[in-house]
Amino acid sequence: MKSMSVIEGDSVTLKPNVAILRNKILWRFGDQGSLIALIDAGQISLFDGPDGRFKDRLKLNHTGSLTITNTRTSDSGPYEVNIKGGAGDQVRKFNLTVYPRLPVPAITRDSTQCSQSSSSLSNCSLLCSVLNVNHVTLSWYKGKSLLSSISVPDLRSSISLHLEVENQDKNTYTCVLNNPIRNHTKHLDISQFCQPCPEIYCCGFTEPVTRLVIAALVGVAAVAFVVYDIRSRDAK
Template sequence: MFGNENILIAEIDVKADRITVYDDYLGRFRDRLKLNNQTGSLTITNIRPEHAGHYKIKTIRGHYSFSLNAFRVSVYARLPVPVLSRDCSSSSSSCSLVCSAVNVGHVTLSWYKGTSLLSSISVSDLNMSLSLPLDVEYQDKNTYICVLNNPISNQTQHLNISQLCHTCSDSVHWCGPTEAVIRLVLSALVGVATVIVLVYEIRSRRAERDQAHIHTSET
């Protein structure tokens, strides 16, 4: 039986030498159940997270004697490798990073500095997206690891600060507020200087043409 409702999914009648599989319950077990009439073992092929839950085995001997065994089955999907990215929208003077994983369930996402846990976030639902931020200094030489794990497996991603902290397309995100202001001021000064040079060049050429015209007239 499956679930809190005790839905009957398989049955063996020893006296009648009959095996019955009820695999059409909401389509969840369709073409997935196999029952061994010798051992009573039930096999769920191509098992998926929706097959997790409570199962019960009821054995009846005679008219009044029976036994009941209950247990819970947990099914975990294969974990993806977490993805590291630079948070270019952050205004922090340090390097802002994000570790993320999509379409996961019953997992924990964590940042480690060496072997020390820095932060973590967990989700118990299926098909969720997780992200966990981290700020590091540009010259930081420590080892940082992002870990995605469930009770039976884990996936890790090592942080390469020198590589990931220089991937933003906008160079303003690479510097702090003070340096950004200085760059903007310098850019403005260069623009003003360019305009002044152009105006001076235009006036100089116009003055040369006027002098040449006067000289021609006198001649």
């Protein structure tokens, strides 16, 4: 059995590599062996397959090579070509895997970091994330060295991977999303993502609250002084 892989939307050609064209060639798909293409007495016939999934997407030439255009993940599975005639029957088997198209990973700053104490702000916490993926691995690299990775099996899910760097770090970091045949890389620009936190967060949570309380007390004291001054003048 020959294993083949392709990205969703691309075309793929399954070639039986038969030296001499025989009298009859049959292509079948799936565990149930549904007939999807046929050459008989030089005549080519194409079929839509289970649930009509191959409608208008199959091509078969007179050498027996089967091409599937605009591939879909539902095209994944076993294919078998049966070559009849001549010295005897021959069978070739293929296993095709169609991988979904990869999204570009997104890098964001960890939004919880600015609410922490000022002592932690010399470092920058980042997240690399992708949504609704399967059969992929998400990784952080420092230069060419792998720092961390996480993989998603068959079930579609959303994943994130954490990275913490120093604000003045000059190293090159990349987040890479890949499956067995393709990858997408997102480069980290530390100067873009690791800007100082807004002033309200610069000194932690307690100091802004303290400032507000002091401001309120000063305001109350000012009002009380004005009222006292007015009453004193009235009394005179």
